[in-house]
Amino acid sequence: MGAVELHKTTINKIDKSRRSVFLKGKTETKGSNCQVAWDLACTDKENGGLGVQDIHSQNLCLLMKLLHKVVTRTNTPWVHWIH
Numbered sequence: 001m002g003a004v005e006l007h008k009t010t011i012n013k014i015d016k017s018r019r020s021v022f023l024k025g026k027t028e029t030k031g032s033n034c035q036v037a038w039d040l041a042c043t044d045k046e047n048g049g050l051g052v053q054d055i056h057s058q059n060l061c062l063l064m065k066l067l068h069k070v071v072t073r074t075n076t077p078w079v080h081w082i083h
Contacts, residue, residue: 008056011055015055022052066078
């Protein structure tokens with residue numbers, strides 16, 4: 001997840017599983033069975049949510065972190081391999 005951008009379809013499949021397990025405790029769930037709205041679950045704890053991370057945003061942050069390491073030529077094996 002930190003080295004490649006995840007496709008939207010992949011993110012949707014992962015989120016579907018996360019919603020089902022997290023909100024219902026089962027592998028599948030319907031909207032009426034959920035105990036908590038998914039938007040509320042993804043809201044920061046400081047703002048009254050549960051703090052579940054958005055996979056798309058987290059993926060982009062990890063990609064930007066990797067790009068920063070490459071641009072600043074951080075002394076890591078990954079950066080040495082790229083340069």
